[in-house]
Amino acid sequence: MKPTEKQYFHDSSLLEFSATVVEVKASERGDCVVLDQTAFYPTGGGQPNDTGSLGEARVIDVFEDDANIIYHVVQPVGSIEPGQNVTGLIDRGRRLDHLQQHSGQHILSQAFVQTCGAETRSFHLGSQTSTIDIELQSPSDDLMRGAEDLANAVIFEDRPMRVHLVNDEEAALLPLRKESAVRGKIRVIEIENFDWSPCGGTHAARTGQIGLIAIRSYERIR
Numbered sequence: 468m469k470p471t472e473k474q475y476f477h478d479s480s481l482l483e484f485s486a487t488v489v490e491v492k493a494s495e496r497g498d499c500v501v502l503d504q505t506a507f508y509p510t511g512g513g514q515p516n517d518t519g520s521l522g523e524a525r526v527i528d529v530f531e532d533d534a535n536i537i538y539h540v541v542q543p544v545g546s547i548e549p550g551q552n553v554t555g556l557i558d559r560g561r562r563l564d565h566l567q568q569h570s571g572q573h574i575l576s577q578a579f580v581q582t583c584g585a586e587t588r589s590f591h592l593g594s595q596t597s598t599i600d601i602e603l604q605s606p607s608d609d610l611m612r613g614a615e616d617l618a619n620a621v622i623f624e625d626r627p628m629r630v631h632l633v634n635d636e637e638a639a640l641l642p643l644r645k646e647s648a649v650r651g652k653i654r655v656i657e658i659e660n661f662d663w664s665p666c667g668g669t670h671a672a673r674t675g676q677i678g679l680i681a682i683r684s685y686e687r688i689r
């Protein structure tokens with residue numbers, strides 16, 4: 468099977484699409500549908516999957532395998548079969564929430580680099596809270612407020628966020644905040660005059676879409 472064409476790679480605002488069913492099969496997570504292309508984001512990179520519908524069926528989980536094939540876990544699979552054309556609909560509220568949290572993380576991570584020289588180690592996006600692990604020896608209220616203020620300034624400036632698909636040589640010329648985990652075609656998210664990061668997630672088109680960033684609490688973990 469060929470890798471699934473990722474429509475969300477080019478357009479994170481696409482919430483309705485049509486695609487051809489390539490395969491239907493049972494898995495331990497439930498009945499799965501593979502499409503030739505999809506706007507559904509699969510779980511990965513600290514960001515949970517989208518939900519929505521394929522035809523009459525609910526899409527309750529989406530995951531990607533090592534061969535970059537995306538599986539839509541549907542309920543019930545009903546009459547979906549290979550060769551069929553189906554319409555996919557993404558749940559808007561969940562997509563927007565994830566897109567805001569995730570885009571906000573790009574900004575906050577760069578804000579920590581610029582205000583305290585601190586790099587981001589990991590990120591977890593949850594339905595109630597999102598957490599970010601920062602390489603910072605002595606966190607303090609002042610440092611948190613400094614990073615938060617810079618992040619919110621970038622949001623209020625409503626800067627464009629752009630997607631670039633580049634190769635290894637082109638990526639080497641960009642001021643990337645972190646190294647890419649993939650080789651070959653690398654997807655880079657640019658926040659104008661602020662941050663460049665390799666990333667496969669869904670993002671806002673402009674920073675103003677993100678809304679306010681608030682650091683609600685912090686703690687030392689080691």
Ligand SMILES: [Zn+2]
Pocket residue numbers: 569570573656666667668669670
């Ligand atoms: Zn991202």
